[in-house]
Each structure stands twice: as structure tokens, then as C-alpha cells.
Amino acid sequence: MRRKNSRVTPHSQLLPAPSATRALAARLAPLLRAGDIVALSGELGAGKTFFARAIIQALGGPEEVPSPTFTLVQTYDLKPVPVWHFDLYRLANPEDAYELDIEDAFSDAISLIEWPERLGALLPDDRLDVDLAFGDTEEARTVTLAGGPSWTERLKALSP
Numbered sequence: 823m824r825r826k827n828s829r830v831t832p833h834s835q836l837l838p839a840p841s842a843t844r845a846l847a848a849r850l851a852p853l854l855r856a857g858d859i860v861a862l863s864g865e866l867g868a869g870k871t872f873f874a875r876a877i878i879q880a881l882g883g884p885e886e887v888p889s890p891t892f893t894l895v896q897t898y899d900l901k902p903v904p905v906w907h908f909d910l911y912r913l914a915n916p917e918d919a920y921e922l923d924i925e926d927a928f929s930d931a932i933s934l935i936e937w938p939e940r941l942g943a944l945l946p947d948d949r950l951d952v953d954l955a956f957g958d959t960e961e962a963r964t965v966t967l968a969g970g971p972s973w974t975e976r977l978k979a980l981s982p
């Protein structure tokens with residue numbers, strides 16, 4: 823039986839080296855459109871910023887993509903759709919995200935969000951979840967992709 827808010831079955835893939843992470847980001851980038859939310863989870867150093875940076879660069883962003891650790895958000899005025907890159911690790915309360923104009927990002931931009939769990943109930947259901955985990959070598963990661971309703975077809979395109 824289909825449940826309300828059902829999410830497409832997640833799938834995992836091995837990313838043996840940073841080049842594989844970059845390649846997955848490059849496949850995802852052209853599928854992104856205004857209003858999309860990409861929630862990047864995983865431990866410190868798992869590769870969330872690396873993945874976000876690769877998306878931004880695949881979309882024509884600059885060589886320099888700093889981690890928004892202290893600013894909490896960096897915006898990229900890319901065409902046709904701007905990209906907002908959030909790192910919410912330091913967000914004390916979900917409501918503080920309003921001060922970052924996160925609602926504008928949700929409506930008009932592509933939002934790449936590190937530490938999305940900091941948003942609590944303010945994190946929209948229809949999003950792409952990208953969960954990065956350490957693998958069994960220094961350079962290996964496992965990524966698990968899951969998506970809300972608007973991701974059903976696009977997730978198929980991202981399967982290995």
C-alpha cells in the first residue's frame with residue numbers, strides 16, 4: 823500500500839574516490855530546477871561540501887566555493903537558476919533560518935543544505951536526500967539517495 827508522503831525506495835552506491843563523487847554531482851546538476859532542495863547529510867568530513875562544490879561548479883559556478891561554515895549561507899547568482907549553499911551546523915534554532923531568507927531560496931533557487939536536520943520540521947518533505955558515509959578506504963564513500971514525490975523519475979536517472 824502506498825502511504826501518504828511515500829518516498830521512493832532509497833538506493834546506495836559506492837563512491838570509491840573523490841572523482842566518483844564529483845561525477846555523481848555532475849549527473850545530478852543538470853536535473854536540478856528552481857525550488858529544489860538537496861539535503862546533504864553525513865558526519866564531519868564525509869564530503870557534503872565536496873559534493874555541493876561539485877554541483878555548483880557543474881552549474882557554471884566559480885573555481886572558489888568556500889564552505890559556508892561561518893556565514894551559514896553562500897549564494898551563487900548562476901543562470902538560469904541561482905544556487906544557495908547552506909551549512910546549518912551552527913544554527914541554534916530552526917526558526918533562525920528565516921533570517922537567512924531560506925524561504926526565498928526554497929521558492930526561487932536551488933538549495934544545497936548541509937546539516938539539514940537543524941531545520942527540524944521546517945525542512946520540506948519534497949527534497950532529495952543525499953547521505954554520505956565513510957567507506958573502507960580513506961577515499962571511499964557510500965552515498966544513499968532518497969527523494970520525495972518530485973524526485974521519482976529523476977532518482978531513476980541517478981541510479982548507477
Ligand SMILES: Nc1ncnc2c1ncn2[C@@H]1O[C@H](COP(=O)(O)OP(=O)(O)OP(=O)(O)O)[C@@H](O)[C@H]1O
Binds near residue numbers: 840843870962
Ligand atoms: N570519495 C570521496 N568523496 C568526497 N570527498 C572525499 C572522498 N574521498 C576523500 N574525500 C575528502 O573528504 C573531505 C570531505 O570534506 P568536506 O568538507 O566535503 O566534508 P563535510 O561533510 O562538508 O564536513 P563538515 O560537516 O565539516 O561540513 C575532502 O577533503 C575530500 O577531498
Ligand SMILES: [Mg+2]
Binds near residue numbers: 909936
Ligand atoms: Mg561541509
